Amino acid sequence: MQRVEKFLKEAGTYYLATVEGDQPRVRPFGTVNIFDGKLYIQTGKVKEVSKQIHANPKVEICAFKDGAWLRVAGELAEDDRREAKQSMLDAYPSLQGMYSADDGNTEVFYFKSAKATFSSFMGAPETVEF
Numbered sequence: 001m002q003r004v005e006k007f008l009k010e011a012g013t014y015y016l017a018t019v020e021g022d023q024p025r026v027r028p029f030g031t032v033n034i035f036d037g038k039l040y041i042q043t044g045k046v047k048e049v050s051k052q053i054h055a056n057p058k059v060e061i062c063a064f065k066d067g068a069w070l071r072v073a074g075e076l077a078e079d080d081r082r083e084a085k086q087s088m089l090d091a092y093p094s095l096q097g098m099y100s101a102d103d104g105n106t107e108v109f110y111f112k113s114a115k116a117t118f119s120s121f122m123g124a125p126e127t128v129e130f
């Protein structure tokens with residue numbers, strides 16, 4: 001999990017895919033944080049992405065860095081605890097102008113099950129599950 005967090009942070013931007021009915025949806029994301037032994041991402045409840053995750057928590061992330069790419073496929077769960085949101089905001093001070101733990105909008109999800117695959121053109125893919 002630490003290796004996944006490090007890759008995503010170093011990549012800076014990853015792409016989060018959700019499903020809306022039978023239509024895939026994808027957008028750039030950047031937030032990633034390990035809290036309480038789990039890998040979290042952050043969004044806002046007002047966003048379509050949030051509504052899609054609540055309707056269908058199966059998502060996939062893809063990021064690319066230095067000739068290698070990472071895909072994380074799994075299922076998200078919301079964590080409504082204030083401390084989980086605050087930990088994320090502490091990791092991203094730049095978000096604190098837009099979000100706060102008590103604003104009723106900030107939302108964090110953790111991967112309740114995930115299969116992460118590190119790939120490159122150089123060798124065989126490596127998979128970790130958490």
Ligand SMILES: Cc1cc2nc3c(=O)[nH]c(=O)nc-3n(C[C@H](O)[C@H](O)[C@H](O)COP(=O)(O)O)c2cc1C
Pocket residue numbers: 013025027028029030031042043044047048049050
């Ligand atoms: C580099 C980059 C990183 C972003 N990171 C996040 C993020 O971590 N969380 C988030 O909610 N939105 C983030 N956004 C904004 C979303 O991509 C944007 O709000 C998008 O429209 C949300 O998807 P939706 O329109 O399907 O709801 C980021 C945008 C960019 C360009």
